[in-house]
Amino acid sequence: MGDYLLAWRNIWRNPRRSVLTILAIVFASGLLVFMLSFQFGAYEDMIDSSVRLSTGHLQIQAKGYQNRPEMHKVIKNPDRLLGKVAALDGVDAVTVRSEAFALAAGARRSRGIMVSGVRPDVERRISSLPGQIRKGRYLRDGDVNVAVIGALGAERLQIDIGDECTLIGQGRDGSVAATVVRIAGIFKTGIDEFDRTTMQIPLSDFNSIFSMEGGAHRIVITTKALADDRPVAAAVRMMGEASGLTVLTWDEMTPGLRQSIELDLIGGIIMYVILVIVVAFSILNTFFMAIFERTREFGVLMAIGTKPFRLVKIMLLESLAMTCVGLLTGMILGTAVTLLFSYYGIGMGESSELMAQYGIADRLYPRLSPLSIIIGPAIISVVTFITALIPALKIVHMRPVAALRG
Amino acid sequence: MSIVEVEEVSKIYHQGKMTFKALDDVSLAVDKGEFIALAGPSGSGKTTLLNLVGGLDLPDSGKVVLDGNDYSKMGDGQRADLRLERLGFVFQSYNLIPVLTAAENVEYILRLQNVEKAERIERVQSILDEVGLQEKHNSRPDELSGGQQQRVAVARAIVSNPAVVLADEPTANLDSKTGEKLLEMMRVMNEKRQVTFIFATHDKMVMDFARRIVSLHDGKVAGDQKKDE
Amino acid sequence: MDLVIAWRNLWRNPRRTLIILTAMVIGITSMVVLSALSRGMIDGMVDNAINNLVGHIRIQDPEYRVDPSIIRRITHPQQLLADITPLLPPGADIARRIKVDGMLGTSREHVGVIIVGIIPENETGISFIGRPVHQGRMINPDESGDLIIGQALLERIGARVGRKVVLVSQNQEWENVSRSFRIRGTYRTELAQTEKVYVFVLLPVLQEMLGVGEGVTEITVHLEQGKSGKDDGLAELVSALNTKIRDSGYIAENWRQMLPAISAYLEMYNGYMLIWFIVVFIAMGFGIVNTMLMAVYERMREFGLQRAIGMRSSRIVRMVMVEILLLLLFGSLVANGFSLFLIKIVFGSGIDLSLFAEGTEMWGMSRVIVPALSLWDLYTANGVVLVLGLLVGLYPAVRAGRFTPVEAMRHL
Structure with a gap:
């Protein structure tokens, strides 16, 4: 305890200097806690929005469907799998979707569109789309010959709620598929691409229009937590019913999303490491000064029999104590600010329009997690430890006689 | 038997291109319980000799033996251990750790020796009382006068029951009255505990107190005079 | 003289300095280099967007943006071209196109595409289709049955160069018209999504197929300049064009109006950079203050002595400020040199992000980021350091001016 006491008192020998040093660490660690929480929050939002809107956490598909989605590549008996998957640990919900490309025609305009057959009751639970209806209503179980369409698609086709829309496409067997649907609702997700090209109709309609004969293109699974995706995928792959099918996780279906998160994170970490190194050099002088102004003192301590290693230890304790005070204060402040913003959110201002294209809401909510609290301070403690070590090791080479002379 | 043996010791300092022979073939033997002053003007080599006796530095030739331990055969760490167990130091100034109280300064050396807490407290209390600082146990160095600071330094040098206390100009920063009191106290310690005291000094008063004066001049022993009481 | 003294004082303790x-x-290097890299990234995004058949300026029917169909066309583009050409700066390239929704069908399936009718020789330097093809070759003006599709679309439909496909679109009578084409070549772009959407045929062929005579849906102008920071005058040019063509009923828009999302981000971008600069400055500001405090406390006696012999405290403050100014100037000089070295030499050929190709694509970024140093970034980074540096430097300087002779002499 003696050395700890000595180190602690030495810190307050020059309060101004120590406070400035600690503040530098408070600033860096607080900022990093906030920034990482902010980034992690945005990542989670992006993943969640993508998962909710399109892919789900996991999908089961026929082999080859992901790269070349063709009508005939179906899961032949989706219902048996559905029941077994729903019973797995970690699975939140599971549903079936099928898709076909069709020519959609309004009164005059026509254009190609992706028609998706869905189960409205399950979609309400797992998809964000039902909540993004801007006009009319979402599909209901028991609906026949109705559809919901993206706002931009509706605009292009010049159709509105209650209007009829003709769909012409190719069935699973290659036969011509044609029907007329009535628009029940128009959705707007903010992702232009999606709003322009997507239409949903009830799965039962879809199956009969496109002659699916019980087959389905995708079994979409959402898990209770993001981290459950791989365990559930592994469990599904073990099932006999899944043989001949592929199980894909969200990041395999949207590799761009995962990569852009990685890219952003790497970029962020590089910036933070640079910042921490700048802070480290900012405080290096303090650590040097703390040693040089006490040379005589070290001389006396060495004369009475203190070994240099012990003095190194005392100096490191001193630097580490300052770092710890700074880190803790920074973590508390960073956490407080993060909590504040995670309650109120951060407006993205004029960037929100660009962000919307990637499913990012116009207010971002930082999300505090053990990881986002720990990573920044961990980087800082490693770097400051090295920073403290450089001057402290100078003591090893100090000779008592020279030190006593000051 | 001698507690300190210095045999044909030379020490050369290099300063830039200049070399300076601080000690030139010096031999000296000090017996247990002596109260001895190394006297001489500044630059005569007395501090250098004291440092060699303390194992803070090594000679270029010759050997220094403390209590049977030949420094030249020991590593830095072993010499530090030997200083911790067998030596006490009192310097001219900046003796004390400014952030520790008088008691903590004295206690620090016992901590280095891994003495039990209860025993530490007891020994610190009694030695501080012995050097006349009953009221000042919890004062920081900057709250103590120069004389009081040197008393704490002596208490720290003595508390670990060393064989030899080395004192480099301990009175130089004190007025003569304070210095005399300090020296008296050290004499009492010397007699009561049979601790050897070696001073490096050019203070006349220290020489008056000493029972043996070794005069150094230009790095050589110029005289060795024992006083009989 | 003051400068010499300040400079020497700075190097009294070389390690500390x-x-x-x-x-x-x-710190400053990270400001300059990272801003150049992210500016390069943004420039890449803007370039990709502009080259993605947007152009710097586009003239079209005002209704076309919400209803991109062939009825919203420019019926007599020659007249319009004659009107606008004199107004354009030298080096401007012009292309006429038809862009309509359609479907591409193989024997097995249909996919939605955008059919673009082009005059190939006009596209050079304007858009990605003006670049060399990836597979096969470019369509010739005398081969009316050929088309170019994106490499990603070719793979998606499992076809090969030389195969026939059918394009379907609507003519101005709202009838579906279809025609068979042979895939003559494929193109590659930074963005696979683009490759999956656009298919190119000859403009006259598409005009004939849709029955629109000379009509086109857009006239695109590509200017020589036009990077994010350097397009002053674009808005003026566009309004001059609009005045000229007002009677025609068509409008000219610049890319900022056509790409509102990216433009909005660009507007915010300088703000983001400024925040980063200030954050980095704060990180080193603590060090600057602490170091200068150490330096002045070490010289307390000296300052006290100068006060004692009659120097005013304001003069001492000034001396310390000069020292800080020199420190800041020297630091930013070295940092800027180092930054230029990094930007021009080390990262000169760009940073390859191919490992994250699908990630960069999602954001419309290029796979290779070439740093683009902008003067705004350079001035702002250095300005932040100098201004804030002098501001925080006031603390140690004023402290030095407050040492009284007595206090200073007592100090060790």
Whole structure:
């Protein structure tokens, strides 16, 4: 305890200097806690929005469907799998979707569109789309010959709620598929691409229009937590019913999303490491000064029999104590600010329009997690430890006689 | 038997291109319980000799033996251990750790020796009382006068029951009255505990107190005079 | 004289000065280099967007943006071209196109595409389709049955160069018209999504197929300049064009109006950079203050002595401020040199992000980021350091001016 006491008192020998040093660490660690929480929050939002809107956490598909989605590549008996998957640990919900490309025609305009057959009751639970209806209503179980369409698609086709829309496409067997649907609702997700090209109709309609004969293109699974995706995928792959099918996780279906998160994170970490190194050099002088102004003192301590290693230890304790005070204060402040913003959110201002294209809401909510609290301070403690070590090791080479002379 | 043996010791300092022979073939033997002053003007080599006796530095030739331990055969760490167990130091100034109280300064050396807490407290209390600082146990160095600071330094040098206390100009920063009191106290310690005291000094008063004066001049022993009481 | 003294004082403790200079050099370099990299990234995004058949200026029917169909066309583009050409700066390239929704069908399936009718020789330097093809060859003006599709679309439909496909679109009578084409070549772009959407045929062929005579849906102007920071005058040019063509009923828009999302981000971008600069400055500001405080406390006696012999405290403050100014100037000089070295030499050929190709694509970024140093970034980074540096430097300087002779003499 003696050395700890000595180190602690030495810190307050020059309060101004120590406070400035600690503040530098408070600033860096607080900022990093906030920034990482902010980034992690945005990542989670992006993943969640993508998962909710399109892919789900996991999908089961026929082999080859992901790269070349063709009508005939179906899961032949989706219902048996559905029941077994729903019973797995970690699975939140599971549903079936099928898709076909069709020519959609309004009164005059026509254009190609992706028609998706869905189960409205399950979609309400797992998809964000039902909540993004801007006009009319979402599909209901028991609906026949109705559809919901993206706002931009509706605009292009010049159709509105209650209007009829003709769909012409190719069935699973290659036969011509044609029907007329009535628009029940128009959705707007903010992702232009999606709003322009997507239409949903009830799965039962879809199956009969496109002659699916019980087959389905995708079994979409959402898990209770993001981290459950791989365990559930592994469990599904073990099932006999899944043989001949592929199980894909969200990041395999949207590799761009995962990569852009990685890219952003790497970029962020590089910036933070640079910042921490700048802070480290900012405080290096303090650590040097703390040693040089006490040379005589070290001389006396060495004369009475203190070994240099012990003095190194005392100096490191001193630097580490300052770092710890700074880190803790920074973590508390960073956490407080993060909590504040995670309650109120951060407006993205004029960037929100660009962000919307990637499913990012116009207010971002930082999300505090053990990881986002720990990573920044961990980087800082490693770097400051090295920073403290450089001057402290100078003591090893100090000779008592020279030190006593000051 | 001698507690300190210095045999044909030379020490050369290099300063830039200049070399300076601080000690030139010096031999000296000090017996247990002596109260001895190394006297001489500044630059005569007395501090250098004291440092060699303390194992803070090594000679270029010759050997220094403390209590049977030949420094030249020991590593830095072993010499530090030997200083911790067998030596006490009192310097001219900046003796004390400014952030520790008088008691903590004295206690620090016992901590280095891994003495039990209860025993530490007891020994610190009694030695501080012995050097006349009953009221000042919890004062920081900057709250103590120069004389009081040197008393704490002596208490720290003595508390670990060393064989030899080395004192480099301990009175130089004190007025003569304070210095005399300090020296008296050290004499009492010397007699009561049979601790050897070696001073490096050019203070006349220290020489008056000493029972043996070794005069150094230009790095050589110029005289060795024992006083009989 | 003051400068010489200040300079020497700075180097009284070389290690200390070097340490704080290192902090400053790393800090300022990171400001300049990272801003150049992210500016390069943004420029890449803008370029990709503009080259993605947007152009710097586009003239079209005002209704076309919400209803991109062939009825919203420019019926007599020649007249319009004659009107606008004199107004354009030298080096401007013009292309006429038809862009309509359609479907591409193989024997097995249909996919939605955008059919673009082009005059191939006009596209050089304007858009990605003006670049060399990836597979096969470019369509010739005398081969009316050929088309170019994106490499990603070719793979998606499992076809090969030389195969026939059918294009379907609507003519102005709202009838579906279809025609068979042979895939003559494929193109590659930065963005696979683009490759999956656009298919190119000859403009006259598409005009004939849709029955629109000379009509086109857009006239695109590509200017020589036009990077994010350097397009002053674009808005003026567009309004001059609009005045000229007002009677025609068509409108000209610049890319900022056509790409509102990216433009909005660009507007915010300088703000983001400024925040980063200030954050980095704060990190080194603590060091600057602490180092200068150490330096003045060490010289307390000296300052006290100068006060004692009659120097005014304001003069001492000034001396210390000059020292800080020199430190800041020297630091930013070294940092800027180092930054230029990094930007021009080390990262000169760009940073390859191919490992994250699908990630960069999602954001419309290029796979290779070439740093683009902008003067705004350079001035702002250095300005932040100098201004804020002098501001925080006031603390140690004023402290030095407050040492009284008595206090100073008592000090060790």
